[in-house]
Amino acid sequence: MIINKNGVDYTLTAQEEAEHLANIAAIQQEQQATLYKFKRAAEYPPMADYLDAIVKGDTQQQEAYIAACLAVKAKYPK
Amino acid sequence: MALTKVQSELLNAPSGLVRVAGGTVTASSTITVDNCFTSSYLNYVIYLNTAYTGSADQDAYLQFRAGGSINNTNYSYNVNYINAGVNAGTASSNSGSSSAIVLYDNMDSGSIFNGNIEVFNPQTTTKTTSQWSLYGEDGSNFKQMLGFSFQSQSTSFDGFVLTMQSGTLTGTYDVYGVAR
Numbered sequence A: 001m002i003i004n005k006n007g008v009d010y011t012l013t014a015q016e017e018a019e020h021l022a023n024i025a026a027i028q029q030e031q032q033a034t035l036y037k038f039k040r041a042a043e044y045p046p047m048a049d050y051l052d053a054i055v056k057g058d059t060q061q062q063e064a065y066i067a068a069c070l071a072v073k074a075k076y077p078k
Numbered sequence B: 001m002a003l004t005k006v007q008s009e010l011l012n013a014p015s016g017l018v019r020v021a022g023g024t025v026t027a028s029s030t031i032t033v034d035n036c037f038t039s040s041y042l043n044y045v046i047y048l049n050t051a052y053t054g055s056a057d058q059d060a061y062l063q064f065r066a067g068g069s070i071n072n073t074n075y076s077y078n079v080n081y082i083n084a085g086v087n088a089g090t091a092s093s094n095s096g097s098s099s100a101i102v103l104y105d106n107m108d109s110g111s112i113f114n115g116n117i118e119v120f121n122p123q124t125t126t127k128t129t130s131q132w133s134l135y136g137e138d139g140s141n142f143k144q145m146l147g148f149s150f151q152s153q154s155t156s157f158d159g160f161v162l163t164m165q166s167g168t169l170t171g172t173y174d175v176y177g178v179a180r
Helices: A014-043 A047-056 A059-075 B005-011
Strands: A002-005 A008-011 B016-028 B030-033 B043-053 B058-066 B075-083 B087-098 B101-107 B112-120 B128-138 B141-151 B159-164 B168-179
Touching (some): A002 B016, A014 B058, A047 A059, B016 B030, B058 B128, B087 B101, B159 B168
Parallel strands (some): A002 B030
Antiparallel strands (some): A002 A008, B030 B159, B128 B141
């Protein structure tokens, strides 16, 4: 594996490459631990839909909203 | 009394950006720069003009260095994405326990990877903070990543490493100190 160190290409030794990959693996593991929150947030239906259902007294729309949220939770488990 | 040449040069000492490091990288997994942060300047700007080659959905990380070693503890960061004309949101975040700063989330092969990272107080024992605006491509989307970070240790950092999750960067980088 080649890296650029202080402007010069440098080939990592086997030990350095193992340390490099371990560093990346640790970062990825941390990211994975919280990634579900951001994936879920991006896909939850708009809260306005739920409020609209309450204002209208539309229980079917409320249940559809809850089902959509639960589907997102299931898609991206903790 | 007329000024000497030396006095005149001191009066006209440069302010603004002073290039302290930089270079060209070709198919490199990281960009590692040591001894670019010194007591000469409080604040720095890193400019990237690169292209990424590798797998889809890969991330870019930043870590500070001191004495030739990577610091891999006590980072806090938040990075938001904006896919032009599509969507926006938080890509990744960590409060105090990250081993790195996630600069960019989900970059695809063939993407440009341009932008700037401002680093505040890396050389002093004051907490080092940074902010960035980086641009790339995620599928057919043009994406901006906006973020900020804190490093809670009182370490004086003298360098940094920008690491791709996998794949390589080709292009140029420049590091500037901000002269007062």
